Amino acid sequence: MESIDYLAEERKKAEFNVDEMKIVWAGSRRAFEVSDYISKLVADDPDLSFIFIECHRGIQGFSKEERTMLPRKELFKNTLRKSAYSWKHIIDHQLSEEEAERLRYFVDEPAFIDSHLGVFIPAIKGQGTKEQLKKWLPLAYKMQIIGCYAQTELGHGSNVQGLETTATFDPRTDEFVIHSPTLTSSKWWPGGLGKVSTHAIVYARLITDGKDHGINGFIVQLRSLEDHKPLPGITVGDIGTKFGNGAYNTMDNGVLRFDHVRIPRDQMLMRVAQVTKDGKYVQSDVPRQLLYESMVYTRQALVTYASGALSRAVCIATRYSAVRRQFGSQNGGQEIQVIDYKTQQSRLFPLLASAYAFRFVGEWLKWFYTDVTQRLQANDFSTLPELHATTAGIKSLTTTATADGIEECRKLCGGHGYLCSSGLPELYAVYVPACTFEGDNVVLLLQVARFLMKTVSQLSSGKKPTGTIAYMGKIEHLMQCRSDVEQAKDWLKPSAILEAFEARATRMSVACAQSLSKFDNPEEGFQELAPDLVEAALAHCQLIVVSKFIEKLQQDIPGEGIKQQLEVLCCIYALFLLHKHHGDFLVTGYITSKQGLFANEQLRALYTQVRPNAVSLADAFNHTDHFLGSILGRYDGNVYPKLYEAAWKDPLNESDVPDGFDEYIRPLLKQQLQTARL
Numbered sequence: 237m238e239s240i241d242y243l244a245e246e247r248k249k250a251e252f253n254v255d256e257m258k259i260v261w262a263g264s265r266r267a268f269e270v271s272d273y274i275s276k277l278v279a280d281d282p283d284l285s286f287i288f289i290e291c292h293r294g295i296q297g298f299s300k301e302e303r304t305m306l307p308r309k310e311l312f313k314n315t316l317r318k319s320a321y322s323w324k325h326i327i328d329h330q331l332s333e334e335e336a337e338r339l340r341y342f343v344d345e346p347a348f349i350d351s352h353l354g355v356f357i358p359a360i361k362g363q364g365t366k367e368q369l370k371k372w373l374p375l376a377y378k379m380q381i382i383g384c385y386a387q388t389e390l391g392h393g394s395n396v397q398g399l400e401t402t403a404t405f406d407p408r409t410d411e412f413v414i415h416s417p418t419l420t421s422s423k424w425w426p427g428g429l430g431k432v433s434t435h436a437i438v439y440a441r442l443i444t445d446g447k448d449h450g451i452n453g454f455i456v457q458l459r460s461l462e463d464h465k466p467l468p469g470i471t472v473g474d475i476g477t478k479f480g481n482g483a484y485n486t487m488d489n490g491v492l493r494f495d496h497v498r499i500p501r502d503q504m505l506m507r508v509a510q511v512t513k514d515g516k517y518v519q520s521d522v523p524r525q526l527l528y529e530s531m532v533y534t535r536q537a538l539v540t541y542a543s544g545a546l547s548r549a550v551c552i553a554t555r556y557s558a559v560r561r562q563f564g565s566q567n568g569g570q571e572i573q574v575i576d577y578k579t580q581q582s583r584l585f586p587l588l589a590s591a592y593a594f595r596f597v598g599e600w601l602k603w604f605y606t607d608v609t610q611r612l613q614a615n616d617f618s619t620l621p622e623l624h625a626t627t628a629g630i631k632s633l634t635t636t637a638t639a640d641g642i643e644e645c646r647k648l649c650g651g652h653g654y655l656c657s658s659g660l661p662e663l664y665a666v667y668v669p670a671c672t673f674e675g676d677n678v679v680l681l682l683q684v685a686r687f688l689m690k691t692v693s694q695l696s697s698g699k700k701p702t703g704t705i706a707y708m709g710k711i712e713h714l715m716q717c718r719s720d721v722e723q724a725k726d727w728l729k730p731s732a733i734l735e736a737f738e739a740r741a742t743r744m745s746v747a748c749a750q751s752l753s754k755f756d757n758p759e760e761g762f763q764e765l766a767p768d769l770v771e772a773a774l775a776h777c778q779l780i781v782v783s784k785f786i787e788k789l790q791q792d793i794p795g796e797g798i799k800q801q802l803e804v805l806c807c808i809y810a811l812f813l814l815h816k817h818h819g820d821f822l823v824t825g826y827i828t829s830k831q832g833l834f835a836n837e838q839l840r841a842l843y844t845q846v847r848p849n850a851v852s853l854a855d856a857f858n859h860t861d862h863f864l865g866s867i868l869g870r871y872d873g874n875v876y877p878k879l880y881e882a883a884w885k886d887p888l889n890e891s892d893v894p895d896g897f898d899e900y901i902r903p904l905l906k907q908q909l910q911t912a913r914l
């Protein structure tokens with residue numbers, strides 16, 4: 237049956253070519269084609285799009301929107317089935333790595349495979365020697381072993397140097413003895429560990445000849461490759477149900493304890509340091525920080541995933557805001573679409589703009605990561621500190637804004653947003669741990685702050701800042717200049733925006749550095765000033781996102797109306813931040829309150845410009861209905877009949893009279909009848 241497009245009128249209003257924008261969003265025509273083909277393949281194949289569960293009626297299929305009604309054990313088994321099926325598809329159809337990654341993405345269920353491919357393999361690549369890569373990578377790529385990343389412990393996560401697990405070298409047998417000396421040293425959280433992984437990269441304190449050399453990674457086999465039982469000395473299991481139904485519960489985050497488990501010496505990852513047969517500890521000439529390299533990789537990847545998650549929420553909220561009507565009916569006519577309310581626009585459109593901004597900064601970060609890792613291969617470590625600070629900061633900024641943005645989109649959908657069938661509660665529950673994993677977002681901003689303080693302190697020594705901190709080279713100008721905006725439209729100039737963000741970031745960093753210099757003990761000062769340092773770090777990160785959006789616009793972007801739309805979105809992103817943090821811009825003396833008001837005035841005008849294009853800008857994300865998993869975000873906008881239909885699928889509606897009526901409701905009703913008779 238042909239479906240009616242309830243959003244057709246909205247789509248007719250678009251002032252740009254949506255198909256061309258889809259390519260800009262995807263990054264290239266080829267990336268678009270791969271994503272488009274794989275997302276449809278997943279949506280159209282019931283083995284990938286449905287959840288099959290054994291129940292008293294035999295095997296029953298459930299759609300994605302129904303996932304939150306299903307029990308964890310069954311969901312987990314279904315995820316194993318999907319992963320095996322996906323893997324077979326990848327092998328049978330010889331999918332490229334890009335296609336395989338897209339397949340995992342569109343299947344859209346957190347699973348052990350994420351840890352295996354997203355953290356375990358990168359850790360071996362980053363910390364293994366050539367021989368170790370040769371031995372372990374083929375096994376991992378063929379999934380003959382499945383691995384996880386066992387760093388965090390019950391007692392320590394953020395403080396990696398505080399981990400307690402020990403790896404003590406025994407020269408008599410040429411082995412390491414891996415041990416969990418305390419309850420708090422139990423590994424706790426690693427994804428894929430609980431029920432699936434056969435191997436783990438275990439972070440442990442390396443001890444030789446009674447000396448503690450700090451943390452290092454070790455490859456440890458956990459389970460038998462025959463019957464999957466834990467090997468002797470290993471206690472392993474799942475840590476329990478997590479936030480939200482469905483959500484992240486398809487992942488087996490695990491707990492792991494070692495009781496003097498022996499592994500061969502060559503299973504210590506030895507790129508950063510080696511232990512010789514006779515127990516000598518030898519430090520390589522590569523920096524110790526390479527132990528943390530896989531975290532840099534994953535943080536970088538999480539930025540693009542942030543734009544993906546935010547775009548889903550924004551797509552749902554935008555389409556629904558165009559369908560939903562409240563108030564203002566005149567002479568029996570239709571009510572106003574809620575998307576026409578300026579308050580709705582001022583909450584929704586900055587998120588739409590943020591999704592695009594995060595896409596472009598993610599693209600750039602991927603390039604930067606590749607560039608630095610190529611240098612690392614050639615033993616050039618000069619750009620590693622900048623890469624660490626940038627990936628940490630941008631991961632922190634984008635994941636926080638995305639988690640908050642998803643929740644805002646839920647509210648933008650009013651009451652219906654609270655229903656699981658809107659897709660938003662589960663999206664939030666799946667997404668929000670990204671603010672914690674791969675580094676707590678505040679802890680990461682403090683890393684950025686350390687980098688900024690170092691940069692400021694080095695300015696006086698004449699060291700020229702480059703890359704993302706090149707702007708600090710203009711410190712004299714940036715400390716003194718004032719905004720020259722005289723009217724609202726002056727805020728449309730990229731140079732006006734850029735200077736505002738550069739001046740604010742510089743002044744906040746310099747103010748922190750000046751306050752720090754008043755402390756005799758710099759570490760004490762850093763702790764005391766941490767809240768200000770976090771704000772300065774955020775200002776620097778926002779500058780990076782804004783400047784990468786502006787740089788994107790300097791590229792040749794073909795397609796009817798595309799550049800104009802992106803210019804509007806870029807200004808919305810920047811001016812929304814300026815409005816939100818206008819206290820920073822005022823206090824640092826770069827703008828006057830009048831110029832702040834001009835920015836807000838311009839922002840409102842930009843919302844009006846986006847309004848006719850909003851639905852099409854959300855369409856440009858090219859999300860299938862399957863991927864969105866949301867009745868409110870359906871492409872055709874046919875929300876009400878589908879919501880009504882879905883309600884009847886809830887298990888509570890299987891019978892008119894609920895279970896428990898006879899025991900708990902009937903006696904109450906009877907009691908009231910008796911009371912009434914009295």
Ligand SMILES: CCCCCCCC/C=C\CCCCCCCCCCC/C=C/C(=O)SCCNC(=O)CCNC(=O)[C@H](O)C(C)(C)COP(=O)(O)OP(=O)(O)OC[C@H]1O[C@@H](n2cnc3c(N)ncnc32)[C@H](O)[C@@H]1OP(=O)(O)O
Nearest residue numbers: 322336337340350353354394396397525528624673674675
């Ligand atoms: C279905 C089939 C499909 C098949 C599909 C096939 C293809 C699929 C392909 C790909 C799929 C990819 C999927 C990816 C998806 C991703 C999923 C993500 C899952 C997430 C799982 C989560 C994992 C985790 O959470 S792992 C644990 C993370 N833990 C942390 O982040 C801990 C945070 N703490 C720290 O990092 C550190 O403790 C610290 C940085 C806070 C402090 O470090 P420390 O050494 O104690 O102290 P400090 O003095 O501050 O630092 C010393 C110097 O080191 C510098 N530095 C610190 N960190 C780094 C670094 N990472 N890199 C470089 N340098 C670093 C620091 O700046 C200091 O330098 P200085 O010069 O001395 O000042």
Ligand SMILES: Cc1cc2nc3c(=O)[nH]c(=O)nc-3n(C[C@H](O)[C@H](O)[C@H](O)COP(=O)(O)OP(=O)(O)OC[C@H]3O[C@@H](n4cnc5c(N)ncnc54)[C@H](O)[C@@H]3O)c2cc1C
Nearest residue numbers: 385386387388392393394425426427669672673674675678
């Ligand atoms: C879903 C999920 C999946 C995960 N997957 C893995 C995995 O695969 N492998 C793995 O090893 N780990 C994994 N983790 C663990 C994760 O990496 C840690 O939870 C994370 O690094 C934060 O550490 P923590 O839990 O110790 O938080 P804590 O450090 O205890 O944070 C608690 C609070 O203290 C604050 N805080 C901590 N230190 C400071 C400081 N120096 N200054 C100011 N404030 C501070 C934080 O901001 C936070 O508010 C996962 C976690 C989750 C939730």
